[in-house]
Amino acid sequence: MSGGLLSIEQAQARLMAQADASRIEDSESVALAEADGRVLAEAVCAAVDLPPWPNSAMDGFAFRHADLSRQPLPVSQKIFAGMHPGPLQPGSCARIFTGAPLPPGADTVEMQENAELLEDGRVRFAEPLPVIGRHVRPQAGEARRGEEVLARGTRLGPTELGLAASLGAGRLRVVRRLRVALLSTGDEIVELDQPLGPGQIYNSNRYLLHAWLRRLGCDVVDLGILPDDPAQIRTRLDGVAGADLILSTGGVSVGEADFLGQILREQGELIFWKLAIKPGKPLTCGQYRGIAVIGLPGNPASTLVTFALLARPYLLRRLGVERLEPLGFEVPASFDRLTASSRREYLQARVNEGRVVLHSNQSSGVLRGATWADGLVEVPEHRSFRAGEPLRFIPYAQLLA
Ligand SMILES: Nc1nc2c(c(=O)[nH]1)N[C@H]1C(S)=C(S)[C@@H](COP(=O)(O)OP(=O)(O)OC[C@H]3O[C@@H](n4cnc5c(N)ncnc54)[C@H](O)[C@@H]3O)O[C@H]1N2
Numbered sequence: 001m002s003g004g005l006l007s008i009e010q011a012q013a014r015l016m017a018q019a020d021a022s023r024i025e026d027s028e029s030v031a032l033a034e035a036d037g038r039v040l041a042e043a044v045c046a047a048v049d050l051p052p053w054p055n056s057a058m059d060g061f062a063f064r065h066a067d068l069s070r071q072p073l074p075v076s077q078k079i080f081a082g083m084h085p086g087p088l089q090p091g092s093c094a095r096i097f098t099g100a101p102l103p104p105g106a107d108t109v110e111m112q113e114n115a116e117l118l119e120d121g122r123v124r125f126a127e128p129l130p131v132i133g134r135h136v137r138p139q140a141g142e143a144r145r146g147e148e149v150l151a152r153g154t155r156l157g158p159t160e161l162g163l164a165a166s167l168g169a170g171r172l173r174v175v176r177r178l179r180v181a182l183l184s185t186g187d188e189i190v191e192l193d194q195p196l197g198p199g200q201i202y203n204s205n206r207y208l209l210h211a212w213l214r215r216l217g218c219d220v221v222d223l224g225i226l227p228d229d230p231a232q233i234r235t236r237l238d239g240v241a242g243a244d245l246i247l248s249t250g251g252v253s254v255g256e257a258d259f260l261g262q263i264l265r266e267q268g269e270l271i272f273w274k275l276a277i278k279p280g281k282p283l284t285c286g287q288y289r290g291i292a293v294i295g296l297p298g299n300p301a302s303t304l305v306t307f308a309l310l311a312r313p314y315l316l317r318r319l320g321v322e323r324l325e326p327l328g329f330e331v332p333a334s335f336d337r338l339t340a341s342s343r344r345e346y347l348q349a350r351v352n353e354g355r356v357v358l359h360s361n362q363s364s365g366v367l368r369g370a371t372w373a374d375g376l377v378e379v380p381e382h383r384s385f386r387a388g389e390p391l392r393f394i395p396y397a398q399l400l401a
């Protein structure tokens with residue numbers, strides 16, 4: 001704890017415990033083409049050997065390695081990909097192309113660049129001669145029939161779909177989509193089709209979160225904008241049926257119009273509130289009538305950072321994903337930090353010539369820096385430092401998927 005604030009690790013651990021206790025068990029079968037972004041409810045096992053037969057990795061000639069001592073070798077057959085060749089005649093070689101099955105009896109391939117076709121039609125192979133097995137892709141070299149190739153809880157993307165397709169898996173059993181009720185609170189927030197009145201701003205969080213939730217494979221029920229009025233917020237929350245999560249923005253700080261925490265305390269359960277991070281301090285987590293609630297701070301950069309580091313892994317864990325830590329790496333800072341911060345900071349940053357550089361505007365009310373940045377740099381709390389200090393950089397590519 002830091003002055004009563006939870007550390008991000010403590011908050012993540014509590015969210016993961018909540019997610020583990022409410023994992024989605026329902027699943028559905030989907031066509032492979034529809035499975036991008038979904039999470040496997042069942043492991044994928046190889047239904048066939050991959051590759052199903054030994055084949056050539058090169059355009060060239062296939063032969064029995066032992067016959068090289070008698071080269072040059074006559075060419076006894078020509079094998080294209082898709083053919084089903086007969087056995088290799090002893091003491092000969094086969095003309096073969098990439099992906100074509102090896103004829104039974106052959107164990108090695110030499111690429112055509114290292115072979116010379118003589119006038120009498122025989123082939124001489126250049127020194128140094130290939131080792132046995134060269135350029136042969138062995139049967140089941142990638143997967144053996146029955147072997148598990150994708151574990152339950154795997155998040156499916158282009159590479160996983162490609163692998164499943166190479167095994168002939170036309171349909172996959174995936175965890176059903178999470179249903180997220182999305183709520184924007186604030187008297188000042190208006191939708192994009194409305195003219196801006198005095199004191200009003202457009203609802204940007206809704207679009208940021210909607211797109212991100214869709215990428216995470218969620219069904220989003222948009223509950224629109226709610227005024228800072230506890231009765232109306234309560235009524236809207238009471239009307240939420242069948243959602244796995246209520247995700248709101250705004251109204252979680254200590255202002256006189258910040259009601260979410262109060263409502264959770266009175267009608268639900270407040271699991272935690274306030275983290276030692278910047279931006280994102282007033283993040284709120286609880287339950288309302290049995291439905292999980294995550295209240296993100298309304299400042300756009302706070303919404304972004306807290307969703308990336310807390311709500312996103314929570315959602316993925318509920319779908320059964322185990323590996324959630326974003327891959328970060330250490331990059332030396334290009335700036336000094338002479339006054340230690342009491343909260344861990346996440347700043348909009350780029351890596352430039354091996355150093356992490358910051359966007360000029362790190363206000364939590366500003367989203368523009370995030371469109372400039374390639375990721376977030378983590379600045380440790382309670383510590384001053386000088387340029388050159390290694391800091392963890394987390395690429396947005398890791399977080400926005
Ligand atoms: N006295 C204190 N004041 C504040 C504290 C504090 O500790 N003591 N914390 C500050 C921090 S840190 C944050 S973050 C904000 C969070 O406030 P809320 O989550 O209650 O959010 P709001 O007050 O409703 O709005 C904050 C800010 O964000 C804008 N906003 C809200 N929703 C949207 C939206 N959907 N699209 C675009 N922009 C939105 C809103 O207009 C405000 O400017 O509290 C600080 N205050």
Ligand code: MOO
Pocket residue numbers: 277278279280281282297299301302364365
């Ligand atoms: O923590 Mo707030 O999210 O800095 O602006």
